[in-house]
Amino acid sequence: MKNCLLVLLLATCAQAATSPSSLIANVPGRTTVSLNGAWHAIVDPYDNGGGSGFFRDEKPRSNSDRIEYSFDLSPVLNVPGDWNTQREQLMFYEGPVWYRRQFIYHKRPNTRVFVYFGAANYTSTVYLNGEKLGDHEGGFTAFNFEATSTLRDGDNFLVVEVNNTRRADGVPALRTDWWNYGGITRDVTLIELPAAFIQDYWVQLAHGSQNEVAGWVQLDGAQSAQQVTIEIPEAHIRESVTTDAAGQANFHFPARLDLWSPEHPKLYDVTVSSGSDIVHDQIGFRTIQVQGANILLNGKPVFLRGVSMHEEAPFREGRAFSPEDAQTLLGWVKELGCNFVRLAHYPHNENEIRLADRIGLLVWSEIPVYWDIDWQNAATLANAQAQLRDEFARDHNRAAVILWSIANETPVKPERVQFLKQLAQEARELDSTRLVTSAMDRVDQTSVDVRTLSDPLGEVLDVLGLNEYLGWYWGRPEDADRMQWKSAWNKPIIVSEFGGGAPFGLHGDADQRWTEEYQDRLFQHQLGMIQRIPNLAGMAPWVLMDFRSPARMLPGIQDYHNRKGLISNRGQRKLAFYTLQKFYKKKMMEAGK
Numbered sequence: 001m002k003n004c005l006l007v008l009l010l011a012t013c014a015q016a017a018t019s020p021s022s023l024i025a026n027v028p029g030r031t032t033v034s035l036n037g038a039w040h041a042i043v044d045p046y047d048n049g050g051g052s053g054f055f056r057d058e059k060p061r062s063n064s065d066r067i068e069y070s071f072d073l074s075p076v077l078n079v080p081g082d083w084n085t086q087r088e089q090l091m092f093y094e095g096p097v098w099y100r101r102q103f104i105y106h107k108r109p110n111t112r113v114f115v116y117f118g119a120a121n122y123t124s125t126v127y128l129n130g131e132k133l134g135d136h137e138g139g140f141t142a143f144n145f146e147a148t149s150t151l152r153d154g155d156n157f158l159v160v161e162v163n164n165t166r167r168a169d170g171v172p173a174l175r176t177d178w179w180n181y182g183g184i185t186r187d188v189t190l191i192e193l194p195a196a197f198i199q200d201y202w203v204q205l206a207h208g209s210q211n212e213v214a215g216w217v218q219l220d221g222a223q224s225a226q227q228v229t230i231e232i233p234e235a236h237i238r239e240s241v242t243t244d245a246a247g248q249a250n251f252h253f254p255a256r257l258d259l260w261s262p263e264h265p266k267l268y269d270v271t272v273s274s275g276s277d278i279v280h281d282q283i284g285f286r287t288i289q290v291q292g293a294n295i296l297l298n299g300k301p302v303f304l305r306g307v308s309m310h311e312e313a314p315f316r317e318g319r320a321f322s323p324e325d326a327q328t329l330l331g332w333v334k335e336l337g338c339n340f341v342r343l344a345h346y347p348h349n350e351n352e353i354r355l356a357d358r359i360g361l362l363v364w365s366e367i368p369v370y371w372d373i374d375w376q377n378a379a380t381l382a383n384a385q386a387q388l389r390d391e392f393a394r395d396h397n398r399a400a401v402i403l404w405s406i407a408n409e410t411p412v413k414p415e416r417v418q419f420l421k422q423l424a425q426e427a428r429e430l431d432s433t434r435l436v437t438s439a440m441d442r443v444d445q446t447s448v449d450v451r452t453l454s455d456p457l458g459e460v461l462d463v464l465g466l467n468e469y470l471g472w473y474w475g476r477p478e479d480a481d482r483m484q485w486k487s488a489w490n491k492p493i494i495v496s497e498f499g500g501g502a503p504f505g506l507h508g509d510a511d512q513r514w515t516e517e518y519q520d521r522l523f524q525h526q527l528g529m530i531q532r533i534p535n536l537a538g539m540a541p542w543v544l545m546d547f548r549s550p551a552r553m554l555p556g557i558q559d560y561h562n563r564k565g566l567i568s569n570r571g572q573r574k575l576a577f578y579t580l581q582k583f584y585k586k587k588m589m590e591a592g593k
């Protein structure tokens with residue numbers, strides 16, 4: 001008895017680190033004012049706006065006054081939305097754009113207000129009524145600034161400079177195989193909160209337990225110890241704890257809960273309240289662990305039937321952001337027979353994550369440490385760590401998210417392993433309840449038909465991601481029939497990418513590259529091979545849907561699109577879509593699902 005209490009305490013302490021960033025949790029469950037809509041925008045290719053004081057939104061005060069910019073006279077851009085697909089001349093634009101949003105706000109007593117951005121690519125500087133609120137770097141994570149003292153009662157104007165210029169020390173760096181969509185790409189919201197409010201909370205099963213809930217609550221603005229109550233009415237749970245001087249309270253209590261799984265995506269209404277603040281959320285409870293070469297979901301081995309996808313909008317293209325986009329994309333994932341989706345190569349929008357929670361899809365979430373970056377630059381490491389913390393801060397209560405991926409296809413060199421070791425450590429300090437992985441593509445050619453996954457990074461991962469393009473970038477599809485795979489570790493392997501390109505509707509011989517028949521033949525050989533990979537725990541072929549890429553320039557075939565989709569960007573299913581669907585249906589039958 002004493003020992004298990006000790007174990008529990010240790011687990012709780014390990015899980016109870018304070019919330020990493022000042023990100024306000026669960027914005028969908030808060031009182032908010034949307035600032036979405038048409039924003040006037042000035043495209044500023046030579047970045048003159050700062051020096052010219054665009055953030056003051058000045059107007060000529062006399063006929064002779066010389067003001068050489070005007071938001072009022074400038075065309076609008078929709079927010080949320082990338083600018084590239086809103087105006088043809090901005091499709092290839094990389095640089096600063098200044099956005100302005102005017103709004104009327106009536107201040108209320110004892111109310112604090114924050115401006116919350118779902119994401120803006122790549123760097124953002126935010127001004128309110130001419131005053132700077134703050135900066136943010138990273139195109140795919142949320143950020144918020146307090147605006148209480150800067151807000152006016154009545155007319156207000158928010159100016160945001162967004163700059164998607166690629167940087168060698170950035171995350172990602174200069175080269176990606178996805179379009180560098182710029183702009184305010186997700187919702188902008190004003191959040192109204194009491195003077196002391198619930199900034200963040202974590203309500204999950206304790207590490208390794210199926211009947212103990214553990215977690216923490218972090219208050220902001222509490223002047224003294226304050227009572228916090230966690231309620232899960234359906235499970236007859238009502239627990240109260242008291243915060244310490246820093247506004248932090250940890251808790252753990254026994255609970256009999258219906259566990260969340262893809263087949264049974266059970267979400268509970270959970271309420272966290274303290275003082276005059278109350279937050280409502282829908283949370284699923286499940287455990288995820290590794291045991292030898294198996295991934296265990298709720299204590300049972302699970303095979304991850306997945307697909308990889310970009311956050312590219314179906315049909316209209318551009319950055320996806322809406323609940324409808326998520327519904328279409330994840331609907332296709334489900335139609336394939338998947339219980340798993342790899343969201344590549346950056347944290348996707350919250351609509352997708354929350355939908356995965358509701359419809360039952362296990363999620364691989366990734367930060368854009370992609371290909372080669374500035375490994376020895378401390379600022380680049382700090383940037384990557386901040387993106388990891390912000391990704392965790394937004395999604396740590398989502399049962400669907402099981403894997404934190406710290407990188408994709410990075411070169412094997414000491415400074416890279418050192419960098420990623422620190423990221424892996426950060427991920428574990430943040431979250432002892434999920435698994436750390438990375439997609440790796442460097443394998444040893446042990447002999448003609450044998451490849452060994454032995455990237456030194458594997459040492460620090462819980463789950464090994466393997467990207468292999470046999471039949472496309474190397475070898476022929478049929479070579480897969482003889483290929484043997486080995487691994488230097490007794491750890492679960494997810495084949496995180498394989499595939500080939502084919503524009504929808506291009507038909508021909510199965511050995512003619514770019515035809516649907518070639519892509520389909522590649523899949524058939526791959527699916528045979530993959531089942532023979534040792535320690536195989538799942539797969540996520542590349543890729544659900546064709547997506548825009550600056551690296552794909554073959555006219556009439558690619559036209560700046562990566563055509564490895566199983567579905568075209570017009571929603572047309574290719575032959576390989578049905579081959580994979582059939583394979584997953586068979587897998588489900590075998591697993592008795």
Ligand code: GCU
Pocket residue numbers: 177345408409467497542562564
């Ligand atoms: C890589 C990479 C993807 C890319 C894909 C491809 O493996 O991770 O981002 O799109 O291969 O070449 O199509």
